[in-house]
Amino acid sequence: MALADFPHDFLWGASTSAYQYEGAYNEDGKGLSVQDVATPPAGTANFQLTSDGYHRYPEDFALFGEMGMKSYRFSIAWTRIFPNGTGEVNQAGLDYYQHVLDELKKYHIEPVATLFHFDLPAALQKQGGWANRATIEAFVNYAKVVLDHFSPQITYYQTINEQNMLFQGAVFAAFKGHGTFKDAVQANHNMFVAAAKVITYAHENHPEIKIGPAPNLVAIYPLTARPGDVLAANTYDSIRNLLFGDVTILGRYNHVAWHLFEQFHAAPDLAPDDMATIAAAHPDLLYFNYYNSETVRAADSSDMLPFKKVLNPFINQNEFGWDIDPEGFRVTLRQLYDRYNLPMIITENGLGAHDTLTDDGQVHDPYRIKYLNDHIYQMRLAIGEGIPVIGYHPWSAIDLVSTHQGFVKRYGFIYVDRGEENDSGTLKRYKKDSFAWYKDVIAHNGDNV
Numbered sequence: 423m424a425l426a427d428f429p430h431d432f433l434w435g436a437s438t439s440a441y442q443y444e445g446a447y448n449e450d451g452k453g454l455s456v457q458d459v460a461t462p463p464a465g466t467a468n469f470q471l472t473s474d475g476y477h478r479y480p481e482d483f484a485l486f487g488e489m490g491m492k493s494y495r496f497s498i499a500w501t502r503i504f505p506n507g508t509g510e511v512n513q514a515g516l517d518y519y520q521h522v523l524d525e526l527k528k529y530h531i532e533p534v535a536t537l538f539h540f541d542l543p544a545a546l547q548k549q550g551g552w553a554n555r556a557t558i559e560a561f562v563n564y565a566k567v568v569l570d571h572f573s574p575q576i577t578y579y580q581t582i583n584e585q586n587m588l589f590q591g592a593v594f595a596a597f598k599g600h601g602t603f604k605d606a607v608q609a610n611h612n613m614f615v616a617a618a619k620v621i622t623y624a625h626e627n628h629p630e631i632k633i634g635p636a637p638n639l640v641a642i643y644p645l646t647a648r649p650g651d652v653l654a655a656n657t658y659d660s661i662r663n664l665l666f667g668d669v670t671i672l673g674r675y676n677h678v679a680w681h682l683f684e685q686f687h688a689a690p691d692l693a694p695d696d697m698a699t700i701a702a703a704h705p706d707l708l709y710f711n712y713y714n715s716e717t718v719r720a721a722d723s724s725d726m727l728p729f730k731k732v733l734n735p736f737i738n739q740n741e742f743g744w745d746i747d748p749e750g751f752r753v754t755l756r757q758l759y760d761r762y763n764l765p766m767i768i769t770e771n772g773l774g775a776h777d778t779l780t781d782d783g784q785v786h787d788p789y790r791i792k793y794l795n796d797h798i799y800q801m802r803l804a805i806g807e808g809i810p811v812i813g814y815h816p817w818s819a820i821d822l823v824s825t826h827q828g829f830v831k832r833y834g835f836i837y838v839d840r841g842e843e844n845d846s847g848t849l850k851r852y853k854k855d856s857f858a859w860y861k862d863v864i865a866h867n868g869d870n871v
């Protein structure tokens with residue numbers, strides 16, 4: 423079978439997020455986010471300086487332009503716009519992102535913006551965070567300001583990055599005694615309502631906008647063909663993956679997830695209009711992040727949940743223990759298109775590794791090239807099957823601080839010298855081997871993969 427061509431206007435991009443890339447955590451009126459006040463794991467970098475993108479984006483975007491990037495997926499820091507989450511707009515924050523857009527325009531790079539990427543204003547967290555319904559209105563208010571201010575400059579928006587990972591984090595925290603399962607479910611529900619309101623507002627006021635959620639989605643396999651393992655995989659898929667597309671796109675909770683919440687006496691409290699609000703919002707696109715697949719077996723009596731995550735004996739892991747599964751990417755693309763029938767943009771996909779800068783300023787990262795190449799190949803096969811993937815944004819455009827494992831877990835096409843984990847280093851930028859490779863892929867519109 424001949425390989426399909428990528429669409430001529432395919433968005434070959436790359437991705438970052440504000441709190442991981444910008445630094446300048448307290449400059450120009452920015453308020454503190456939950457990331458700024460969190461204690462990072464011992465010995466790993468915090469989010470105060472990161473790649474210093476706040477000051478160095480012109481230099482970085484010139485490199486993005488050199489790579490030929492067609493689009494750039496980044497996030498807007500809520501705390502730059504509303505330092506405390508609500509209240510007065512911080513004009514300097516809006517101005518900063520205007521400069522970002524102006525600079526991208528120089529290189530004809532399409533902005534793909536996330537409204538909320540893990541960086542809730544700390545002031546809102548103090549009042550209960552997403553479990554407090556007041557956060558819904560705060561988010562909608564912030565999003566309206568952003569959408570109105572930057573329209574029509576930004577077409578592609580995601581509402582919430584990896585809501586499902588936020589939910590999973592809250593569930594695991596609850597099982598360790600921090601908060602309750604019910605709070606986690608309620609916070610998750612409130613995010614659904616907030617995102618729905620923003621989607622509807624965008625459509626009513628800025629019809630050019632293409633907006634949707636950005637969950638982290640994976641292929642889920644049963645460890646064996648034993649029916650109990652298959653059932654466990656089915657349950658896990660419903661709650662870990664499908665719940666997020668189902669509520670946001672289909673406008674309903676799937677039964678498996680809802681039943682599980684009820685079993686734990688944790689079904690969310692619904693305000694009278696909530697489900698109508700959710701059902702009224704129709705995302706234009708499904709954006710999603712794909713890194714790996716996951717494998718589960720049936721739970722035994724000591725397990726809290728009706729599935730247990732296990733290693734897949736047929737799949738290699740990266741040095742941080744994440745499964746590497748390009749075919750799982752195609753499984754996921756097929757499953758999502760079957761269920762939701764929406765065009766898709768990949769907002770993250772990538773390999774975290776310890777890279778080495780050689781004395782002559784090179785970074786040889788064949789492992790990253792292989793990972794990305796294999797995933798792009800599967801995406802190309804999926805497009806050949808008629809699945810409408812319209813953009814791809816590897817994580818990450820440039821090195822930045824990992825969510826949990828510091829600066830040494832690098833993902834970028836561009837190496838940033840941060841010295842040792844907790845030094846600022848020189849912050850000098852170096853092109854990795856993967857930079858030239860991705861430049862070539864883009865120049866050939868993917869027909870060399």
Ligand code: BGP
Nearest residue numbers: 439583584774823824825826827
């Ligand atoms: C996703 C997040 C990103 C990024 C990425 C890699 O979950 O959306 O913000 O951090 O994963 O994960 P990590 O940094 O933990 O390796």
